Each structure stands twice: as structure tokens, then as C-alpha cells.
Amino acid sequence: MASMNVKLAGGVVGALVVVEGTSGVLQGYYTPLLTDIARHLGIHDADVNWFEAAQLLLSAIVVPVLARLGDMIGHRKILIASLVVTALSSWALAFAPSFPLFVLAWAIQGFYVVWLPLNVAIIHSRARDMENGAALTRRGAGIIVAALQAGAILGALAGGQLGGMLPLWATLSVPAAMVTIALFVVLFKVPDTGARAGGTIDTRGTVVLTLGLLALTGGLSLIRLDGFSPWVVAMMALGLALMWLFVRVEKGTDEPLVDIDLLKRPTVWPVILTATLFGVSVLGAQGPLSTFARTDPAEVGYGLGLTSATTSYLIGAYVMSLLVGALLFARLSARFSPRAVLIAASFLVAGGYLALIPLHGSTAVVVSCMIVAGLGSGALVAALPAAAASAAPPHQTAMATGLTNTTKTIGGAFASTAFAIALVSGAAAGAGAGESTAGTLSGYITVWAICGGTAIVAAIALFAVPKVAFTSNVEVEEGVAPLEAVGPDVVASRVDLFDGDEGRA
Incomplete structure (x- = not known):
């Protein structure tokens, strides 16, 4: 057992854990600092949503292209290229002197969104020809998603604490340094899987x-x-x-670029629709959560009045629940079914956000609601790429997993834009106008209602998926179940998958 743990830590998945941990830091680190960034740039609280809108829009455009390139010329090569771009933009973000340049750097940093589908595709390529390959892919995806969520927790806590100790430029340099480290880890620890689909863009x-x-x-x-x-x-x-x-x-x-026939598969289109709707809450609602927590109730009558440090604890609790949900996904899907877990997770997200509409008056209640939503969100983050990979042909795994991220970012981009409009409705237009720069309460209620409603629609759509979907690598055509479901994990296959040996599949 000790020998297997050493191989696990030093193998391909161990290296990809570093990459996804860094991705998590990027997703969690800035959130407690958004109000500080808004004050630094002299903008309204609602306008921080434009950061996410710009980044998610760019991500929605580049992810399908990069995922296709990964299938064509190698997942590792594209992963390295995206790490280089993300590192450069992260360093630029730390020193951007104005709102337009900050938005530009923030948008380009969105290349990191392709890391997860590429990493899942790398794992799937190594596991595809092994016994119980679909279960191994789910397990590997669960591990790196757990690393992502752990990184987001670390990032949220570190960002909140360092924000009160260091100048803003120094605080923003920390994630840039971590992306640079992740780049070198991939260069030296992740071998090329050899999987190529050929073709053109x-x-x-x-x-x-x-x-x-x-x-x-x-x-x-x-x-x-x-x-x-x-x-x-x-x-x-x-x-x-x-x-x-x-x-x-x-x-x-x-x-x-996007195979429409692939999207029409009965096991694929509900997953892609769920990813789109899921992006509304998991990507679009993070900014509003942070600014609501920082809003002073003594000034406007609502909000939690937290500092950047205490906000980091709220964000950390939410992301910790995502981590728990991601870790529980593989175990629960083995006991029940991936489809059932996806449906239950969507309802948890809906319940958490809808509960915020009447219950947002105290920090403890808000944290409780976010933990409920986070448990469902964590399971969905882990489940969607693995489900798409299992439902797609072998030569389209990166495209399928990339589509979950692409559509998730599209949903998040539109939500961020809509939330910016909702939160600024009736509020002061500029930070220097001498009026409150807080988002409106009606805007926050609108945000929570949209997040809950889209999660309910996603759960309903998932009922259209065949009951035995995502349980093996056997294709599921409309009305036809897989020949057999996967059995328990095989220890020998686990060692092969997580070993760093380049001779493995």
C-alpha cells in the first residue's frame, strides 16, 4: 500500500494535482479581494462582474479551439501553451494600472479554464484500454477536482489574509508565481500520452x-x-x-469545432445543458457573494459587513463544501448511479441558492446556505467532465470534456453580465459620486433566484438521460443501454494509471 501511495504521489495524476490545485487558487484567491480591487480601480461594486464576464467570454471562445487542438496535436502540448499564457497574464494582472488593462489581463488569464478538460483527457487516454477504464477516469477526475477545490480553499484564505498585510500588487503576484511553478511541473512530470486524432481547426x-x-x-x-x-x-x-x-x-x-451530432447523443446533450446552467451559479455568482459579504449593513441596511479576511472564511467554507461534494461523487455514483448523483446534486444547488432569498440576514445562515449549494456544486464539477468523457467516442474525449467547460463558461459569462446589470439597478453609477457603491438588495435576490431556477431546470433535463448512462466506456445510443456496468475498482489498474511510467496506456 505504501508503494502504491508513492507512485500515486509521483505519477501523472500527482503532477496534474499541482495544475488543478493552482487552477483552484486562481478561482478562489481573488474573490475576497474584489471589493479592495474595486476601490483601487475606482469602480462600482457591481462592475467587478465585468471581470468575470470578460474572462468567461474569452474562455468560451478559446476552450473549444484548444480542446480540439489537444485532440489533434497532443493534450500535453496544449496544456503547456495554456500555462504559459496564463502565467504571463497573471503577472500582468498584478501590475495593471487601470480598469481597462486589468480587465484585459483578467480576461486572458481565462486560458486556465481549459486545464481541467485537458487533464481529464490525459487521464482518460491512459485509462481507456485498462480494465474498468471509465471508473478509473472518474476516480482520477475526482482526485484532480478535489485538488482544484482544495486550491480554491487555500486561495480564498490566503487572498483574504494577505490582502490586509501586503500592498495589492504584491498580493496579486502570489497566484502568478504559483502558475509559473505549475508550468515547470508539467514540463518535467507529465509525459505525452501519444493520443492523436489528426485533422484541422x-x-x-x-x-x-x-x-x-x-x-x-x-x-x-x-x-x-x-x-x-x-x-x-x-x-x-x-x-x-x-x-x-x-x-x-x-x-x-x-x-x-463542435460536433453537433455528438451534442445530440442522449447521454451528452443533458450533460452539456446542465454544464451551461451550472455555470450560472458556480462561475457567475462568486462575485456577488463576495461583494454582498463585504457590504456594510449599517450603511445600506443589508449585507454582512465582513472584512477581506473574514470574507475569506466564508468563501473557504463554501469551497470546502465543494471539495466534500467532489470527493463524495465517485463513492456515491458507485453506490447509486452517476445519473442519480447528478440529479441530486442539481437539486442541492437549487435549494442552497433559493434559501438565500429569505435567509440572508446573518453570516451563519448565509454560510449554511452556501454549504448546501457547495455540496451539489462540487459533485457537479467532478461529475460533468467524467460523464462527458464516458459518453463520447475515444477520439473526441477532449472535445466532449471541453464542451462541458465551454458551455459552463458561456453560462457564467452571460450570468456575470446579467448580474452586473441587476446589481447596479437603482444604485450609484460611479465610485466617486459620493453615493453608495453597494449593489442593490433586489439585485442580489435576483441573482439567487436565477441560480436556483437554472439548477432546477438542469435537474429536470438530467431525467432525460438513460438510467445506466456514464457507467462504462460502452457507447449509449438512444434507447440502448450499455452491455454491462463497471464493477469495483481494480487495484492493479489504479497502479498502472497513477504510475508515471511513459509506457502505460
Whole structure:
């Protein structure tokens, strides 16, 4: 057993744990600092949502391209390239002197979103030809997602504490240094799996998708500036038309950026829809949670009035619940089924956020609600990429897992934009106007209602998935169950998967 633990720690999954731990730090570190960043840049609290909107929009565009490139030329190569870009943007973020440059650096940092699908694809490539490969992929995904959540906890606590001790530029340099370390870990510890699908990049599809997403988010941005003007309607209509064109282009392309036929599989489309709706809460609601916690109730009559340090404890408790949910996913899916766990997790997310609408008057109650939502969110973070990988053909695993992240980021981008509009409604327009820069209570209630409602829709959609889905690598065609479900984990296969030997699958 001790020998197996050594191999686990030093193998491929051990190296990917470092990468996902760093990804978690990036996701948790900045959250307690958002109010401090807003004061530093002289912007309204609601405007910090534009950071996430810009980053998630860029991520939604680059993730399918990078995932496709990973299938074509190697997952490791693309992982290294994305680490380089993320490291450079993270260092730029620490020294950005203005709001536009800060948003630009924050957006480019979003390349880290592709790490999880690439890492799951690397694990799947090594496990695919082993006995019980689907279960091994789930286990490996659960481990690296647990590292992601642990990193987010560490990041939230460290960001909150260091924010009160160091200058802002020094505080923001810490995650940049960690990304640099992760880059060298991958360079020296992660071998190339050898999996290649060949092909080319769908340039037409990429351009149309980019223009469509820009038009849709641009229309939402104009609502913030001019209300529901004719320009908003025109931009939204253009965006929807371009997304329709994107589907038509992909159907007529031999090697599409997004395989529409893959999306139509009965085991895939509910997962992708769930990922989209899940992105609303897990990505779009983090900023509002932080700014609500920092809002002074003595000033506006609502909020928790916490400091950056105490806010980090709230964020840490929430992310700890994500970690617990991710760790429980593999065990619960073996006892029941991955489908049942996905449905239950979605209802937990819905319950946690909807409970915040009447119960947001004290820190203890808010933390309790976020823990409930976090348990469901952690299970979904672990489940969705693994479910997509199991449902997809071997040569499309990165595309399938990448689609879960792409659609999740699209959901988060639209939610961040919508939440920025909701939170600023009726509030002061600028930080220097001498009025309160806090988001409105009605805006926060809108945020929680949207997060809860989208989670309920996701749970309903998952009922359409075949009951025995995601339990083996056997393809599940419509109306046909897999030939057999996977059995218990095989210790020998675990050693093979987590060993760093380049000769393994």
C-alpha cells in the first residue's frame, strides 16, 4: 500500500494535482479581494462582474479551439501553451494600472479554464484500454477536482489574509508565481500520452462562434449603459442569428469545432445543458457573494459587513463544501448511479441558492446556505467532465470534456453580465459620486433566484438521460443501454494509471 501511495504521489495524476490545485487558487484567491480591487480601480461594486464576464467570454471562445487542438496535436502540448499564457497574464494582472488593462489581463488569464478538460483527457487516454477504464477516469477526475477545490480553499484564505498585510500588487503576484511553478511541473512530470486524432481547426466555425458570443454579450453590455434600447434588440438578434448560423456551419463541416451530432447523443446533450446552467451559479455568482459579504449593513441596511479576511472564511467554507461534494461523487455514483448523483446534486444547488432569498440576514445562515449549494456544486464539477468523457467516442474525449467547460463558461459569462446589470439597478453609477457603491438588495435576490431556477431546470433535463448512462466506456445510443456496468475498482489498474511510467496506456 505504501508503494502504491508513492507512485500515486509521483505519477501523472500527482503532477496534474499541482495544475488543478493552482487552477483552484486562481478561482478562489481573488474573490475576497474584489471589493479592495474595486476601490483601487475606482469602480462600482457591481462592475467587478465585468471581470468575470470578460474572462468567461474569452474562455468560451478559446476552450473549444484548444480542446480540439489537444485532440489533434497532443493534450500535453496544449496544456503547456495554456500555462504559459496564463502565467504571463497573471503577472500582468498584478501590475495593471487601470480598469481597462486589468480587465484585459483578467480576461486572458481565462486560458486556465481549459486545464481541467485537458487533464481529464490525459487521464482518460491512459485509462481507456485498462480494465474498468471509465471508473478509473472518474476516480482520477475526482482526485484532480478535489485538488482544484482544495486550491480554491487555500486561495480564498490566503487572498483574504494577505490582502490586509501586503500592498495589492504584491498580493496579486502570489497566484502568478504559483502558475509559473505549475508550468515547470508539467514540463518535467507529465509525459505525452501519444493520443492523436489528426485533422484541422474549423476556422469558419470559430469565427462565427466568436462573433455570435461577442454580439450577445455586447447586447447585454449595452443594457448596462442605455437600458433596453433598439441597439440592444439589434445586437441580441444578431447574436442569435449568428449562433443559428454556427450550428448550420458545423453541420456542413467535416471536422467541426463542435460536433453537433455528438451534442445530440442522449447521454451528452443533458450533460452539456446542465454544464451551461451550472455555470450560472458556480462561475457567475462568486462575485456577488463576495461583494454582498463585504457590504456594510449599517450603511445600506443589508449585507454582512465582513472584512477581506473574514470574507475569506466564508468563501473557504463554501469551497470546502465543494471539495466534500467532489470527493463524495465517485463513492456515491458507485453506490447509486452517476445519473442519480447528478440529479441530486442539481437539486442541492437549487435549494442552497433559493434559501438565500429569505435567509440572508446573518453570516451563519448565509454560510449554511452556501454549504448546501457547495455540496451539489462540487459533485457537479467532478461529475460533468467524467460523464462527458464516458459518453463520447475515444477520439473526441477532449472535445466532449471541453464542451462541458465551454458551455459552463458561456453560462457564467452571460450570468456575470446579467448580474452586473441587476446589481447596479437603482444604485450609484460611479465610485466617486459620493453615493453608495453597494449593489442593490433586489439585485442580489435576483441573482439567487436565477441560480436556483437554472439548477432546477438542469435537474429536470438530467431525467432525460438513460438510467445506466456514464457507467462504462460502452457507447449509449438512444434507447440502448450499455452491455454491462463497471464493477469495483481494480487495484492493479489504479497502479498502472497513477504510475508515471511513459509506457502505460
